[in-house]
Amino acid sequence: MKTYREENYLKAVYQLANHDKSKTVSPTDIANWLEVKPPTVLEKLAILVKKGYVTYNKFDGAKLTLTGKDIALNIVRRHRIWETYLYKELKFSWSEVHEIAEQLEHINSDKLIDRIYDVIGNPDFDPHGDPIPNKQGKLPKSDRRPLSQSIKGCKCVVLGVSEHSEVFLNYLTELKIGLNDKLIVEQINAYDDSLKLSTKTKEHILMSAKAAQQILVQCIKPNCACK
Amino acid sequence: MKTYREENYLKAVYQLANHDKSKTVSPTDIANWLEVKPPTVLEKLAILVKKGYVTYNKFDGAKLTLTGKDIALNIVRRHRIWETYLYKELKFSWSEVHEIAEQLEHINSDKLIDRIYDVIGNPDFDPHGDPIPNKQGKLPKSDRRPLSQSIKGCKCVVLGVSEHSEVFLNYLTELKIGLNDKLIVEQINAYDDSLKLSTKTKEHILMSAKAAQQILVQCIKPNCACK
DNA sequence: TAATAAAATTAGGTTAACCTAACTATTAAA
DNA sequence: TTTAATAGTTAGGTTAACCTAATTTTATTA
Incomplete structure (x- = not known):
């Protein structure tokens, strides 16, 4: 059972790790990102570790396991598909798109995402050039x-x-x-x-x-x- | 602050009241509808009463206040708009539509609903003939x-x-x-x-x-x- | 109408997700 | 290298949303 909160923690770890690949992902980083306090993060990390979605220790910080990365990439996929849809099909401005996609990304229906992805023409990149992971969690490669x-x-x-x-x-x-x-x-x-x-x-x-x-x-x- | 749970309780009261207008809406009815137990409903009803969204007593059951009805009708609006969109635009079957709309109806963006409503052509009724309340919570009238x-x-x-x-x-x-x-x-x-x-x-x-x-x-x- | 069934209510408990305050360990600066 | 600052951790508390079990009301029926 993946709640939207759990999805958000995994996404946060993914995004922070990608944002600065040289740095470990610390509880404080995650706390700031999600606008909660470090003890809350520690607590949740323990659960995610138990579920096998992340590993954590003070020195290496939080790291996604393969399973965890799969989930995170799936949310990134949904997020970017919705953003593209809102921007291209529903004529939202780029600055409006993120907040709504943050909500829509947690809608639990693979079929819905597939259809929306079809509507936007199955692109590999969103309108700002971010790669859209495929269903298997593979990112399209590019020399960006x-x-x-x-x-x-x-x-x-x-x-x-x-x-x-x-x-x-x-x-x-x-x-x-x-x-x-x-x-x-x-x-x-x-x-x-x-x-x-x-x-x-x-x-x-x-x-x-x-x-x-x-x-x-x-x-x-x-x-x-x-x- | 309206959480999706709160929205669901208000919607339940609305739907149960409309389903059988001669009957009062009892905590047990709501409990069965939402698949929770009666004490949970009682607890939430007390909160909704305090917030001014419903009135409740044993004999008249739960009744929406004007504010409560406004909220409930807005969710019904969003639900029916999404159902119509999924059915007409994304070619979902009618039986698939409800479950996804149950999630989508809680997305908090009036602008999004407006755009989706435009996409489906601003109809007064959904594909199964259910009236779509307008933004002011008025139902289109008909002699149904x-x-x-x-x-x-x-x-x-x-x-x-x-x-x-x-x-x-x-x-x-x-x-x-x-x-x-x-x-x-x-x-x-x-x-x-x-x-x-x-x-x-x-x-x-x-x-x-x-x-x-x-x-x-x-x-x-x-x-x-x-x- | 007394007995029984059903519904409403109360009491008390659990879990998830948050918090603050206090403490410890680590890192940076003087 | 001692001190100060920062980050990590633990302890303990709160709230919302659930629950079960027990009790009180209300309704039904024999």
């Missing part, structure tokens, strides 16, 4: 990487963003950078890693390393030197 | 009444059913009686109130009073003698 990893002269295409905050998305809109736009990295500032970019519509766009880390791109030339 | 109230010779059209059980719906399918079909009441048996009916496709259909009570019709002639 942060723009910040580019080298000078790189030509790449914007496939998504890692950060979905309104302020960040508005910032991109201002810079006239959108999904599927092509970027050329004109220059990289050695001091603060800021970039100078150009697009078809705009030249000499200045961007901080911080922002570049949140933009996911793919090189256009097959054997580009970017890692 | 049970077929059992007909008099001999009455010509009427089937607008819906009060009972949605699979066995009953299959029975109607067998008799080739469907939504919007026109019926003529050929004869009424004075002993057991059973009816003899005819439709365009079939004559001399025999139907028990019990079944006729569950079929909702409207007279075709404006000044029909049926009450």
Whole structure:
């Protein structure tokens, strides 16, 4: 029996682990993410450990088991399918979509998700470039990487963003950078890693390393030197 | 703060009151309906009374206040909109629809319901003829009444059913009686109130009073003698 | 109407999911 | 390396939503 709370804990572990792969997922991280207090998280972690969905110890933090990851990816799948549906079919704005999808993702009906997925045309990525896991919990593969990893002269295409905050998305809109736009990295500032970019519509766009880390791109030339 | 449980209790009171208008809604009725035990219901009723959503005493049973009725009708609205959407747009069968709508009706987003309602074309009735309350909780009016109230010779059209059980719906399918079909009441048996009916496709259909009570019709002639 | 059945109610208990406060262990800073 | 700050943990408490068992009312029927 998976309650929506349990699903939310597993999703939180998944998302936190993916957000910063070098860091362990601590009870405090989860607590902040879910807006509860650490003892609540500890308590729930013990249950999830007993159920075989996560492992936990102080040093490695919380880690999903294969079963736990399956569940988490299924929720991510449902979330992204609903977001896409709300955005593309029901004309919600991207900023409205998340909150409703947070609720819809817990609706327990595989058939419903299948039908909605059909309606949106079975895409591999959602409108912000996030991959939609398949039913088996496999993520479609892509060469997406942060723009910040580019080298000078790189030509790449914007496939998504890692950060979905309104302020960040508005910032991109201002810079006239959108999904599927092509970027050329004109220059990289050695001091603060800021970039100078150009697009078809705009030249000499200045961007901080911080922002570049949140933009996911793919090189256009097959054997580009970017890692 | 309305939780989905609270919504379910209010909906239960509404539905039980409408199911048999002559009877009071007892804690035991609610308990059976929601598959919990009577003490649980008593406890929740006390809370709902305190919140001003219902009144309760042993003799009159539970009754919705205006506020309570508003909430209940809003859930009924959401339920019927989702059912219609699932049935008409996503091609679910009628028997699958209810269970999923029971979950979807608790999604908290007026905008979402508005959009879905647009998608299905803002109908006043769901595919089984049940009225969809408007946003203000008003039911569209109609002259629907049970077929059992007909008099001999009455010509009427089937607008819906009060009972949605699979066995009953299959029975109607067998008799080739469907939504919007026109019926003529050929004869009424004075002993057991059973009816003899005819439709365009079939004559001399025999139907028990019990079944006729569950079929909702409207007279075709404006000044029909049926009450 | 007395006996019985059924429904309503009360008392008291459980579990999940939250909390605060206090304590311990770890990490960072002076 | 001692001190201070932060993170993890334990103990114990609360509330909502369930429950069972026992009791009191109300309704039914012999």
